[in-house]
Amino acid sequence: MNAVQTFKLTKEFDSLVAVNGIDLEIHKGELFSLLGPNGAGKTTTIRMLCCLLKPTRGTASILGYDVVRTPFAVKKLIGVSPQDTVLSERLNCWENLALIGKVHGLSSNEAKARSKELLETMGLMERAKDQVRRFSGGMKRRLSIAMALVSNPQVLFLDEPTLGLDPQARRTISEYIAGLKGKKTILLTTHYMEEADSLSDRIGIIDEGKVVALGTPQELKTNTFQMRTMVVSTGNLTAEVISDLQQRYSRLEMSKGRLKIYHKELNFQEIVDYLHSRGVAVYSAALEQPTLEDVFIQITGKKLRD
Amino acid sequence: MNFWEIGKRNLKEIYRNPVLLGFLLGMPIAFMLVFIAAAGGAQASPIALSIVDEDRSQNSSAFIQYLGHVDAIELNQPIYSEESQAQVDLQDGRISLYLLIPSGFQAAQHGNQTITLELIYKAADPMTGLQLKPVIEAVGSQFLGVPPPLNVELKGTESEIKNPAVNFYFPGIAVYGLMILISTAAGIIAGDRERGFLIRMFTTPAKPWDFILGYSLPFIPVLIVSTLIYLGVGMALGLTVVGNLGHAFLIFFLIGLCSVGIGMIVGSLVKSESQTGISWIFIVPMAMISGAWFTVDRMPSAIRSIAGALPFIHAIDASRAVLNGSPFSAIVLDIYWLVGWTVVLFATGIMLFRKTMVS
Numbered sequence: 001m002n003a004v005q006t007f008k009l010t011k012e013f014d015s016l017v018a019v020n021g022i023d024l025e026i027h028k029g030e031l032f033s034l035l036g037p038n039g040a041g042k043t044t045t046i047r048m049l050c051c052l053l054k055p056t057r058g059t060a061s062i063l064g065y066d067v068v069r070t071p072f073a074v075k076k077l078i079g080v081s082p083q084d085t086v087l088s089e090r091l092n093c094w095e096n097l098a099l100i101g102k103v104h105g106l107s108s109n110e111a112k113a114r115s116k117e118l119l120e121t122m123g124l125m126e127r128a129k130d131q132v133r134r135f136s137g138g139m140k141r142r143l144s145i146a147m148a149l150v151s152n153p154q155v156l157f158l159d160e161p162t163l164g165l166d167p168q169a170r171r172t173i174s175e176y177i178a179g180l181k182g183k184k185t186i187l188l189t190t191h192y193m194e195e196a197d198s199l200s201d202r203i204g205i206i207d208e209g210k211v212v213a214l215g216t217p218q219e220l221k222t223n224t225f226q227m228r229t230m231v232v233s234t235g236n237l238t239a240e241v242i243s244d245l246q247q248r249y250s251r252l253e254m255s256k257g258r259l260k261i262y263h264k265e266l267n268f269q270e271i272v273d274y275l276h277s278r279g280v281a282v283y284s285a286a287l288e289q290p291t292l293e294d295v296f297i298q299i300t301g302k303k304l305r306d
Numbered sequence: 307m308n309f310w311e312i313g314k315r316n317l318k319e320i321y322r323n324p325v326l327l328g329f330l331l332g333m334p335i336a337f338m339l340v341f342i343a344a345a346g347g348a349q350a351s352p353i354a355l356s357i358v359d360e361d362r363s364q365n366s367s368a369f370i371q372y373l374g375h376v377d378a379i380e381l382n383q384p385i386y387s388e389e390s391q392a393q394v395d396l397q398d399g400r401i402s403l404y405l406l407i408p409s410g411f412q413a414a415q416h417g418n419q420t421i422t423l424e425l426i427y428k429a430a431d432p433m434t435g436l437q438l439k440p441v442i443e444a445v446g447s448q449f450l451g452v453p454p455p456l457n458v459e460l461k462g463t464e465s466e467i468k469n470p471a472v473n474f475y476f477p478g479i480a481v482y483g484l485m486i487l488i489s490t491a492a493g494i495i496a497g498d499r500e501r502g503f504l505i506r507m508f509t510t511p512a513k514p515w516d517f518i519l520g521y522s523l524p525f526i527p528v529l530i531v532s533t534l535i536y537l538g539v540g541m542a543l544g545l546t547v548v549g550n551l552g553h554a555f556l557i558f559f560l561i562g563l564c565s566v567g568i569g570m571i572v573g574s575l576v577k578s579e580s581q582t583g584i585s586w587i588f589i590v591p592m593a594m595i596s597g598a599w600f601t602v603d604r605m606p607s608a609i610r611s612i613a614g615a616l617p618f619i620h621a622i623d624a625s626r627a628v629l630n631g632s633p634f635s636a637i638v639l640d641i642y643w644l645v646g647w648t649v650v651l652f653a654t655g656i657m658l659f660r661k662t663m664v665s
């Protein structure tokens with residue numbers, strides 16, 4: 001049984017198709033990131049999985065429980081950090097956490113112990129007794145994540161958890177999420193590509209409501225680009241060498257002593273050796289690994305979304 | 307016990323919000339101040355009443371004497387024995403209204419038949435008659451409840467209603483004040499929905515009734531305190547509680563719960579806090595046809611039956627009756643009606659809420 005399973009999950013808002021027949025399978029203990037441009041349908045998908053929105057078509061289930069037919073069974077299993085931070089503004093941290101924890105069935109003591117742990121992790125202990133309406137945006141965000149975690153849910157939905165956080169807080173939260181890997185099933189959305197790259201077991205990229213790419217970060221990088229690239233800084237390139245290279249490799253770019261070679265497969269050693277053998281000075285050379293951001297832009301295009 | 311957790315949260319949100327708390331508790335006080343102005347202060351002068359005694363029996367003169375002991379009434383002398391003379395005096399403005407005791411008064415009383423007393427006033431000046439009517443009703447029912455000849459014990463009740471105007475207006479004002487909770491309760495739910503807090507709570511296992519009860523719970527202390535303020539300030543201003551104060555409290559508490567229940571329904575239906583203004587479309591006409599501000603006796607029967615189906619008029623009538631001395635048995639049907647409405651309103655609220663949990 002998968003932790004999250006959807007079948008042709010679709011949500012239409014009047015004429016707008018926000019989610020268009022998504023099939024997702026997230027395994028137990030997996031950290032799955034849903035990436036996509038603004039308006040791609042990430043939040044809408046999560047809202048359907050959390051029983052907040054009724055799918056127009058298709059089905060979804062969490063650990064085998066259908067989200068439409070058995071919403072309360074689903075709600076017992078999940079923890080949600082919504083994209084917009086929402087807290088009970090006149091309660092303090094303890095009270096906010098206790099509310100969510102107890103509604104999920106924790107006892108007072110369990111809720112307290114769990115809150116303490118999370119407040120320490122999130123660095124909120126000092127301000128824990130202040131009403132949260134006086135908090136900064138980032139502090140609210142951290143409390144909001146803690147609220148998703150307080151009930152120790154089996155399946156976590158984190159919709160842009162690190163949005164608006166400073167680098168320290170982002171790192172702390174990334175590390176905390178990494179620590180949950182294998183123990184919890186996590187569905188994460190983020191616009192920070194490095195974060196998705198380092199955290200995710202698998203990534204689904206969605207655009208205009210459809211899954212357009214799916215795989216491990218590594219698979220996405222290798223499968224997206226047909227060609228490998230290598231950048232070499234050189235001196236004294238001759239026309240002969242250049243035409244030779246042009247014959248051997250698919251594409252060649254040159255600018256101010258920088259040579260960029262594109263080909264399906266590239267052998268670093270072979271290229272460096274060849275250049276040496278032709279008397280070309282090689283100052284530096286590197287095989288270029290595409291980043292997840294390159295993959296993202298390649299797949300979803302450069303156009304801004306409305 | 308999820309509703310308890312949600313209720314605790316809402317209670318904290320309310321009592322940590324000085325503006326809202328001030329509104330909830332200040333409103334009863336403000337209302338009573340308006341009420342003083344409306345009732346013209348605690349020391350209203352007695353109303354001059356003329357009497358036409360067509361029965362001219364022992365009982366009718368005993369009744370007249372009895373009326374003469376009521377502080378709120380100042381009997382004009384002499385007592386008319388023919389209505390025609392009273393009509394002329396009323397027409398000419400020598401008197402402002404008169405009470406007609408029909409012939410057959412004594413016979414009807416002995417035969418335990420319905421007795422109709424008429425209070426005739428100038429159409430241009432209805433207020434005095436309206437103020438006097440409940441007094442005559444209360445005094446009349448007390449008088450008629452006792453077999454003739456009158457004994458001395460009755461004189462103990464003579465000064466009970468110190469200020470009939472206050473006793474008449476108070477229940478309507480208090481019930482209208484409690485009706486305003488409709489919009490307050492709806493506003494609290496709608497605000498939490500608009501700010502997303504409720505949506506977040508919808509991802510937890512809390513059930514629809516946890517929310518409805520959780521959002522009503524904080525209103526219980528509010529209701530208790532505001533009912534006490536209404537009664538306390540009312541009594542300080544000359545409200546006479548002849549009947550059981552606990553019964554009056556119960557009625558106000560129940561109508562307050564009904565209002566909160568309606569607020570829950572409105573709060574389930576609207577999308578934003580500003581939309582809760584819709585509740586006023588309901589509150590004002592309902593208060594009007596339920597007799598919160600003036601008597602409904604003269605309204606068309608269709609409107610009266612609408613009002614009679616709703617809970618508010620029952621709360622106003624029953625509390626007025628209790629304040630004027632009616633026993634519990636006289637208001638028990640009104641109480642059933644209020645309890646029934648409370649149950650129906652909350653059940654409806656839960657049903658509607660269930661639907662809005664998934665959009």
Ligand SMILES: Nc1ncnc2c1ncn2[C@@H]1O[C@H](COP(=O)(O)OP(=O)(O)OP(=O)(O)O)[C@@H](O)[C@H]1O
Binds near residue numbers: 038039
């Ligand atoms: N309640 C709604 N009514 C109408 N349209 C909606 C509603 N919610 C979302 N949409 C539309 O559905 C589409 C998908 O929105 P969604 O919030 O899922 O995007 P997203 O991938 O989470 O984007 P972002 O990265 O900006 O958070 C958008 O075009 C949005 O305008």
Ligand SMILES: [Mg+2]
Binds near residue numbers: 042043044083159
């Ligand atoms: Mg989103």
